[in-house]
Amino acid sequence: MNVSLHFTGxxxxxxxxxEDPAALLVGMLxxxxxxxxxxxxxxxxxxxxxxGFDAARIAGMAADEFEELCATPPGVHRYARSMAKRIxxxxxxxxxxxxGDATAIWTRDDPDGxxxxxxxxxxxxxxxxxxxxxxxxxxxQLGVEPAGWRNVAGHYGDPEARRSIADVTGADSLAExxxxxxxxxxxxxx
Numbered sequence: 001m002n003v004s005l006h007f008t009g010x011x012x013x014x015x016x017x018x019e020d021p022a023a024l025l026v027g028m029l030x031x032x033x034x035x036x037x038x039x040x041x042x043x044x045x046x047x048x049x050x051x052g053f054d055a056a057r058i059a060g061m062a063a064d065e066f067e068e069l070c071a072t073p074p075g076v077h078r079y080a081r082s083m084a085k086r087i088x089x090x091x092x093x094x095x096x097x098x099x100g101d102a103t104a105i106w107t108r109d110d111p112d113g114x115x116x117x118x119x120x121x122x123x124x125x126x127x128x129x130x131x132x133x134x135x136x137x138x139x140x141q142l143g144v145e146p147a148g149w150r151n152v153a154g155h156y157g158d159p160e161a162r163r164s165i166a167d168v169t170g171a172d173s174l175a176e177x178x179x180x181x182x183x184x185x186x187x188x189x190x
Contacts, residue, residue, distance in 0.1 A: 023053045039077065070087065136164065140167065
């Protein structure tokens with residue numbers, strides 16, 4: 001992928017996300033119940049501890065060893081041990097279902113937006129909302145625009161949206177996304 005991402009505030013972490021689609025999928029996986037920029041910095045922590053980010057090596061590690069790697073302070077997530085299991089499951093799905101090529105999720109057989117969404121949603125730890133956000137991220141920031149992607153991504157695909165990581169291009173848009181999420185939480189409490 002030949003793009004620049006600005007999710008973490010750490011140039012090296014963002015570079016890994018931009019260059020390694022499996023790392024980007026793992027960052028999205030970690031983006032729950034945890035600050036966005038710290039979630040997307042998780043793959044860089046893993047890479048630093050493993051001397052590189054490698055989905056096959058992650059999938060092949062002993063579960064307890066990988067859990068320990070993820071939980072070592074600072075952990076890759078607030079719930080590092082349970083997320084370690086999900087990370088390994090996503091990496092295993094990339095190996096088993098896409099021959100180790102994460103980009104095949106959105107490139108194999110020239111899929112439309114609905115098919116990319118279906119493939120994303122089938123990944124371990126990816127539900128409907130996470131799959132829509134990742135689809136929007138592909139279209140908005142990575143130039144991956146399968147037919148009908150905006151419609152399938154729903155509000156996350158709106159060009160002017162400031163709802164999710166798909167809309168973060170720097171500090172200003174991160175603040176806008178945070179404000180949106182805060183307003184959503186406040187409205188839900190009413």
